Amino acid sequence: MSSDWPLWEVFVRAKGGLSHRHVGSVHAPDAQLALAHARDTYTRRLEGVSLWVVPSAEIVASDPDQAGELFEPAESKIYRHPTFYDIPDEVKHI
Amino acid sequence: MATVAVDPRTEYLLRLGDDALVLGQRVSEWCGHGPVLEVDISLANLALDLIGQATLLLGEAGDGDKLAFHRDVLDFRNCLLVEQPNGDFAQTIARHLLYTTWQHLLLQRLTRSSDKFLSEFAHKAVKEVAYHRELANEWTIRLGDGTEESARRMAEGLDWNWRFVPELFEVDESLQAAIDRGIASDPRQFEAEYRSAIATVLADARLEQPAEQRPILGGRRGHHSEHLGHLLAVMQFLPRTYPDATW
Numbered sequence: 357m358s359s360d361w362p363l364w365e366v367f368v369r370a371k372g373g374l375s376h377r378h379v380g381s382v383h384a385p386d387a388q389l390a391l392a393h394a395r396d397t398y399t400r401r402l403e404g405v406s407l408w409v410v411p412s413a414e415i416v417a418s419d420p421d422q423a424g425e426l427f428e429p430a431e432s433k434i435y436r437h438p439t440f441y442d443i444p445d446e447v448k449h450i
Numbered sequence: 451m452a453t454v455a456v457d458p459r460t461e462y463l464l465r466l467g468d469d470a471l472v473l474g475q476r477v478s479e480w481c482g483h484g485p486v487l488e489v490d491i492s493l494a495n496l497a498l499d500l501i502g503q504a505t506l507l508l509g510e511a512g513d514g515d516k517l518a519f520h521r522d523v524l525d526f527r528n529c530l531l532v533e534q535p536n537g538d539f540a541q542t543i544a545r546h547l548l549y550t551t552w553q554h555l556l557l558q559r560l561t562r563s564s565d566k567f568l569s570e571f572a573h574k575a576v577k578e579v580a581y582h583r584e585l586a587n588e589w590t591i592r593l594g595d596g597t598e599e600s601a602r603r604m605a606e607g608l609d610w611n612w613r614f615v616p617e618l619f620e621v622d623e624s625l626q627a628a629i630d631r632g633i634a635s636d637p638r639q640f641e642a643e644y645r646s647a648i649a650t651v652l653a654d655a656r657l658e659q660p661a662e663q664r665p666i667l668g669g670r671r672g673h674h675s676e677h678l679g680h681l682l683a684v685m686q687f688l689p690r691t692y693p694d695a696t697w
Contacts, residue, residue: 361486382488383486383487383488384488385592386592388588389588389589389592392492392584392585392588393488393489393491393492395581396488396491396492396495397488397491400495
């Protein structure tokens with residue numbers, strides 16, 4: 357039966373103010389039951405306050421064969437990290 | 451076997467507690483056997499909610515473990531609907547729809563019970579059961595308005611369980627006494643709402659309402675179907691065989 361059902365990616369917002377994070381996937385015949393399955397599978401231990409489900413087929417993924425050109429050029433550019441500033445002691449929460 | 455007469459409040463706690471315990475045990479039989487993994491988890495969640503409700507209710511009625519594991523079948527006060535066999539998934543959903551709709555309407559009213567424990571219990575459980583009802587509605591509609599086979603199975607599941615609905619609205623002397631004291635809610639007051647809610651779901655599911663059948667009553671007095679004894683045998687075997695077992 358589940359092989360007939362599409363796959364849905366599940367995103368959970370752990371609490372207000374945080375973004376939804378990908379937690380896994382469920383099979384379900386439609387969006388409403390995908391939400392129910394996501395609720396029952398991924399939020400039974402108070403993990404979240406909000407759920408998104410997205411048809412897995414709608415996710416556009418990068419091509420692993422292009423990983424070289426897409427990601428490796430960032431490797432040698434440490435100056436892109438904001439770690440070259442002296443932060444005054446009075447500034448909190450950085 | 452004649453049961454010791456108990457006061458209306460304890461009797462009411464036993465009835466609601468046994469409903470939750472027996473249905474929880476029934477639904478838990480699906481664990482590891484669900485049609486798909488996701489549904490298996492959904493059903494296990496329903497069962498756990500119900501066992502949790504039973505723990506609270508039977509714990510308030512007396513020694514919860516003793517009541518659950520050391521009582522004989524004739525002393526159980528659950529309605530006949532909840533002890534009916536799972537059958538296939540559609541039959542399980544049909545039973546759940548018919549019970550959980552009733553339970554939800556009841557709990558909404560029990561939040562205003564004059565009894566502090568029952569009112570607090572209802573506030574907690576009504577949210578769980580609202581979800582159970584929603585899930586049962588959704589699955590009834592999917593199966594009824596699904597394939598020819600799923601519609602047939604759903605209709606057969608409803609047909610099996612339909613004759614146990616009138617018992618949910620039966621008011622005997624003990625329940626009347628609990629109603630008079632403001633502890634219990636009179637189920638007759640929401641029977642029309644129940645019937646219309648079920649009719650709406652069945653219409654959405656493109657299912658015919660089952661033909662009226664001769665009602666079967668008696669669960670609240672301990673007159674159970676053969677199915678309950680088998681359920682209890684499985685549930686009670688361990689604590690009865692090893693009364694001192696701990697884990």
